[in-house]
Amino acid sequence: MSTISEAIVKDHRELEQYYNEVINSNDHDHQQRFGNQFTWELARHSVGEELVVYPAMEKHMGSKGHDMAESDRSEHHKVKLLLKEFQNMKSSDPKYTYKIKEIWGLLSQHIKEEEQNDLPALEESLKAQPNLSESMATSFGRTKAFVPSRSHPSAGEHPPFETVMGLLTAPVDHVADIFRKFPNQTVSPNPSTK
Template sequence: MTKDLISEVIEDHNVVKDLICRYRKETDPKEQQKIANTIVRELSVHSATEEICAYPLIEKHLSDGKKIADKNREEHLQLKKDLYQLDSMKVPDEGYGDLFKRVIEEFEHHIQEEEKETYPKLKASLADDLLMKEGEKYEKTRNSVPTRPHPSAPDKPPFETAVGMVQAPVDKTYDQVRDFVETNRGKI
C-alpha cells in the first residue's frame, strides 16, 4: 500500500535504524557482513530516491528549500563516499568498525534534522493529495535506482535519474553475488 512521501522517507529511515540495531546485537561476523551489505544497499537506494523525489519538492515549496536541499545533498555525498569505502571492505578488516560507526553517526545526524525540521515543514506546505502522489512516485523510483553508492554520480535530476537508469541494472547484477538479510520491508 502506497504511503505519502514523508511516510515513505521515514519508513526508509526506520528500515536502516532496525538494521543498525540488528548489526549491533549480532556477534557472528558473517551475519554482521550480511547486515552491513544490506545497510549499504538501503542507504544507497534511499539517498538516490530522496534526491530525485523529495529534494526538488523541498527546493520548490520551502522558502529556504534550496539551502536545505543543497546541505542535504552535501551530507549525502559524504555518506556515499564513506559507503563506497565501506562497500569495498569486510567486517574483520582493520578500520572497518570505525568507518561503520562514522557512517551510522552521519546517517543518524542527517535523519534527525530531516524528521524534526525539514519534513514537518514540507508536510505543512503541501496538500495531502500531492503528498500521496509524490509517495507513489517515491515508491516507484525506489525500485529503479542504483543499489550501491556512487559518490561521483550526479545528485540532481534529470542527470541523476539518467545515470541511475544505466547503473541500477549493473548494481542489481552485482547484488546477485552478495549476501543480504531480509528487512522489515522485505526484499528490494
C-alpha cells in the same frame, strides 16, 4: 496510503535496525548480510530523496526549500563517500564496524534534522494540494526500484545527471547483488517490493 514523510521515516527506522544488527553482532556472516542490507537500502533511499523529495522542496518551498535541499544534498554526499568505502569492505576487516559507526554518526544527525525540520516544513507546504504527499510517497517507492543499490558519489546529487548515471549503474548493481549475501536470503532483495 502513506505520506512522503511516513515513507521516509519508515526507511530511516529500517536503516537504524540494519545498523544495530551489524554493530551488535560478533558473527561476521551476520554482519556482512546486514551490512549489505544497510548499503542496499541507504543507497536507494538517498537517491530516491534526491530525485523526488529535494526537487519538491525547491518547487513548493521557494528559497527556503532550495537551501534545505542543498544542505541535505551536501550531507548525502559526505555519507555516500563513506558508504562507498564501507560497501567494499568485508566484515572480517577490523575497521568494518568502525566504518559503519562513522557513517551512522553523520547519517543519524541528518535523519534527526530531516525528521524534525525538513519533513514537517515540506508537509506543511504540500497541504494546499490534496494527496500530493501520498503521490510523492508512491513516486518515491517506484523510484527506489530503478536506482542503484550501491553508492556512486561521482554521480552527483542533482537530476538529470544523477538520473542518467543511475539508469546506467543500477542494472550492474542489481546483477552484482545476486552474488551478495543478505539477511535470510540467498539472492538480492527485490527492489520492486520494498
